[in-house]
Amino acid sequence: MLKCEICGRQADKHHIVYRSQGGIDFPLNFKYLCHEHHRGKEGPHKNRKLDLQYKLELQKNLEMLLHKDFYILDELVDLLHINKGMLKRIFKEYKLYKEGYKKSDIIYRLMGKKVYTKYMLEEYCDFIANF
DSSP states (O other): OOBOTTTOSBOEEEESSOGGGTOOOOGGGEEEEOHHHHHSTTSTTTOHHHHHHHHHHHHHHHHHHOOSSEEOHHHHHHHHOOOHHHHHHHTTTSOOBTTBEEHHHHHHHHTTSOOOOHHHHHHHHHHHHHO
16 A cells, blocks of 8 residues: 555555656656645645645756766666656657767656756745735
């Protein structure tokens, strides 16, 4: 049984980068949250600030995990626990250099073709404060 990372109750799998945003199934893209912490008032589906925090955390984790500049598919399979067929499909539009795929392209694609910054979080907070 999966347990909520916040309160310990029975949990569902939450995609940090939603599938509708281009997210895929791999362990780093999951947070295990109970119904309240997943879809409740203070969950990432209704709390944009929390959603951005989770995305920034994922992006940072990917940057730390992928410490080299280039990766071949087999390395990504081992590091990210994504099957090779899925990786081939999601990276087919990216240039394959002789050293492999660029780290920046890998992270960009895994983040749903978006780069998240702390500035986005600050901008969101400023927007809410002025609303």
